[in-house]
Amino acid sequence: LCIDRIYNETFAPEERVPACVATCPASARHFGDLGDPQSDVSKLVASRGGHDLMPEMGYAPTNKYLPPR
Secondary structure, eight states, X not given: OOHHHHTOTTSOGGGOSOHHHXXXXXXXXXXXXXXXXXXXXXXXXXXXXXBOSOGGGOOOOSOOBOOOO
């Protein structure tokens, strides 16, 4: 996940996101701390009904999928 971008302190905090998030022309990708219920990405997942892909497999993914608006 572009660790060199995420932890690079020469970037402003709001710029410390993976390159795929920063360059997505449709702004369809988001990045943040899902473990923090107050983070922007956690609030987005909660408000849009984000879900895991294939929950029947029993995985604990760190990615969430958001349904279309």
